[in-house]
Amino acid sequence: MKKVIVIGGGIIGLCSAYYLHKEGHQVTIIDQSNMDFGASYVNAGYLSPSHIIPLAAPGVMKKGLKWMFNPSSPLFIKPRLNSDFLQWAWAFNKSCSSQNVNQGIPAIKDIALLGQDLYSEIKETENFDFQLEKKGLLMICQTQKMLEEEIHVAEIAKKEGLAVRETSLTELKKMQPNIQLNAKGAVLYECDAHTTPHMFMEEMKSYLEASGVVIHRNEKINDLTVKNEKISSISNATHTYIADEFVLAAGSWSSILSKKLGIKLLLEPGKGYRINSERDFGITMPAILAEAKVAITPMQGFTRFAGTMEIAGINHDINKVRVEAIANATQRYYPNIKLTAEEKNTATCGLRPVSPDGLPYIGKSTYCKNLTIATGHAMMGWSMGPSTGKLVSEIISDKKPSLDLDVYHPDRKF
Template structure:
């Protein structure tokens, strides 16, 4: 049965949801308050990361968070503010950061990441697109013994879960990748991971969806909802009323504010990240995370992207030059001879990653509104989990059995 589906939010999650809905024969409209050409879906590191199975809300992050909180150059910066929503989120984050809860989240994140990687490969193999997709793995590069020990523990968990993980000394690393000139103590290599060029994929996906009849409504902000009983009848927007059989909320960080108009309490914080591109040869051939600096480096289609930092400071796209400088400094610190110019730093863009308190995304229906489905809260894994989230939401809307157990991702879950 064809349904009239409206998706609120035109990022990677919204696009992938539209793709699978169209495949199932539904009519789709995508609303976005902007022009659908910027934000976290365009400035991220482009990683498909089965290796990222440790949630943000891990025990060590509490200790590091207090240490880094007032340092505006730190990898994880929290701007202190007296805001009730933020304080509630922070309290639930603290409650979620226990060894037991992290252990429970690990297989959940690993499973959805692996599913999403398979779906990206299917998209590539289907020949409907011609996007850059490289399965070259991921290097976790460290400079200190302490960071190396932490990475060794994570690698052991990954290996136990069936992932292929290798270790390189500095000498082995530079023998294998001589053009990059790694200035590190060592690195763990995850064979599971892949990477892409986000801007390229988003453009091709949008063109495909237009060809398939998806209607795009940019500059259309949600004002309110027309609700009858426990169902949404229509959406009141800045461009008028839009009726819908199904509504899907994939508006990233803004999702919680939109959900609040329906009486839903969904804790989300905006985790701002920055990136800039070096449009020149860097010698870097394999995606690398610079562990201590929390910087991601990705060789994309024609350029190298440096991305990083997690800044909890509310919803804004202001560029903090100190944080961009910190990413650039890490580039020169981990790669001998690599210097980032002021002009290159000046091209930096920011994106807001929607972070849930427990590090798991919200995926599925809320029991309070029967024709509302939600996909947000992916933190740093939004790009990686785009296809899996989109497919699952399409299954929910089509009343099919979901590809994964949705209980851990419930939008109604308590912390």
């Protein structure tokens, strides 16, 4: 048994703690927040092996530059004279290649599929009650060009063994007969599932605390003491913590702490927004509005409208232009849905940690022997949460990992 401290209480931190506890380790979670908001709570709730194309793909940087002057665009990269951002942007641009896509496809698929299986396993094993439905995910297109692009991606997914098919407008309307839809057609990923994120998070926190895992909320770690290439303690102004092993799962804040160890994690926070509505619109199928990159999810008791990727540093400022963009896109595809001012005013956001190549960092850096890094999942953190947690526990327990970790190595070069 090892004494393990997990820094970060989001989906990755909680799942790491869960599997470490299952392996018999003594686990403590430390988080700088109250652990009731952020990307793990406001995401679209998708378990999406369908999202096999990494964010860094050919043409994305070009689109990002074009969209830079449009604050309502799906991807908004705010240029800043900051050395960390400039290094990340340079590495992201280099990663927008066919080679990165080809390497990323199996890496994303494998960890996402494992994650989906583990959600089901956790629910059954622990008798959790969180929503978990496998209805699939629609990629709804309004233009022939986008439909052709989505069909191309679907063919790649099919070759990878994922269940996916094109769906006609007629079939689309039969799937959701109670809602008006303005579209050309869609692709249906039958392999996908969806959840209500806060339900899982609350159940997992309750389970961990009842099982003896110690959780320290509102504790920001400022300092790390290193001796002989190992962390001997971590601390802030009021507390010092000692452990055998440490897990860095602090999301977008991970690079701030890793820098103190001499580990250069290229990481940028990607802000996403969500609007919730408790009205019944008749939406029964999760869908992504392909041109607008807006996700719509029927959750437990409400419908969630989520989207945008805003690379603009660490902040939780609500950009109303981007909130309005989600609402406007929704009405373009679903003409009868007009989100109210009250619903838009309750919009909130979360910061997703984005690596330059769109793949997570999972593993031990050669610069620190008792630190396991688990961050950088971009838009796939929810899909990859349990699988990342399991991999972390296997690393620390000196077991053979369920997946080959080389592609996720935190010291990889860009």
